[in-house]
Amino acid sequence: MIFKHFLKWVAAAIIFIFVFSSGNMAFAANGNSDEESINEKFGLPIVVYGESLSPAQKEEVRRLLGVNDTSKVKEITVTGKDLVTYINGDPHSNLYSSAKITRKEKGEGLIVKQITPENITEVTNEMYANALLTAGIEDAVVEVASPVKVSGHSALVGIYKAYDNGEGTGLNKERTEVANEELSLATNLAKKDGLDQDKVSELLTEIKKEIAKQNPATKEDIEQIIDEKIKTLEIQLSPEDRQLLIDLFDKMRKLNINFDNVQSQLNDLTKDIQKRIEETVGDKGFLETVSNFFKELIDAIKSIFS
Structure with missing residues (x-):
């Protein structure tokens, strides 16, 4: 009986410390008054x-x-x-x-x-x-x-x-118009069966990286790059959507958009996309583990106070 009362006090203390600490952390985060310095070269945000x-x-x-x-x-x-x-x-x-x-x-x-x-x-x-x-x-x-x-x-x-x-x-x-066309195509493709936002972003990024690498001279070269990436990423596209991709990236080729200048940023994009895909795949198992943990914790606390 005494031991049971002792466990109650321990559980209550743990809960109090957790709530108090969380409140302090939230206060510290919200009370941060540091301001980012203005870069006078570029002016105000x-x-x-x-x-x-x-x-x-x-x-x-x-x-x-x-x-x-x-x-x-x-x-x-x-x-x-x-x-x-x-x-x-x-x-x-x-x-x-x-x-x-x-x-x-x-x-x-x-x-x-x-x-x-x-x-x-x-x-x-x-x-x-x-x-x-x-x-x-x-x-x-x-x-x-x-x-x-x-x-x-x-x-x-x-x-x-x-x-x-x-x-x-x-x-x-001309570049902003093509960029908007790219965004519209990306959001439309992401609504297709068998595709999602991350997969579409990965496809567009990989195509750009290959364009930076190969510097294609013709529309046929663009077509070959797109077909290769579709195959590598195991993406199923309709002939109509495939053609939209070819037409889009051919417009970029004609505008002489040099993706080689942003190669490192494209690589970073690839890493971010792949990380989120991996997290998404693992989310179900992770959330299940977390759910089970808290269920067991709540059951344990209930048993102490019963």
């Missing part, structure tokens, strides 16, 4: 808001993107007109997805972070990164957020506008 955001939603996006002081960022809005200008989109579209762009020194690479991945339903980090590299954006930290569930396409347009209206140089319109 640029925050682009979707024009359909309500005032309350805009404040929520500011919070999500870490904008505590609006004087330390340049704020612009992406509109339906911009959708037409950059990607020949529908000017009447509702635009919610927003982005923060912090330019970096050459060679630092491109980092894409979705702050609200649960609300960006069609575009993954790797899809954004692939499209941005195609558009010519190579060295920056890009953070994407939306207070509501959206496909995520307007954030890409916002990033393009940031480079035109911000402190940086404007982008090549």
Whole structure:
């Protein structure tokens, strides 16, 4: 009986320490007042808001993107007109997805972070990164957020506008159009049976890496590269989708997009994609193990207090 009471006190103490420690850790994380230094070479980070955001939603996006002081960022809005200008989109579209762009020194690479991945339903980090590299954006930290569930396409347009209206140089319109075509094809392929977002991103990345390696001179060369990658990655595509890929990458070839300049970033993309595929495969077993652990722990605590 005494031993049982002792176990109760031990269990209560453990729970108290866990809750108290968790609270302190959360407080420390939220109370961090360190501010990132502004790179005067590139100017202020640029925050682009979707024009359909309500005032309350805009404040929520500011919070999500870490904008505590609006004087330390340049704020612009992406509109339906911009959708037409950059990607020949529908000017009447509702635009919610927003982005923060912090330019970096050459060679630092491109980092894409979705702050609200649960609300960006069609575009993954790797899809954004692939499209941005195609558009010519190579060295920056890009953070994407939306207070509501959206496909995520307007954030890409916002990033393009940031480079035109911000402190940086404007982008090549032909490249941004091809980049948008790439993103649209990627999101459409990811909806096909037998494919998912990671597999599509892996295919696009591997094709680009091979283009950088071979520097294809003809459309037939592009076709051969695509067929080889489809076979290697064991992907089944319809003749129509295969042709869309060939046409897309042939456009890139004609624009002389040099993927050799971003070879290391493409390699990093491959690693990220493969890591997530491995994690996804192992998720089921891992979650089952965690579930069983907590079930056993709860049962043990119940037995102590019963």
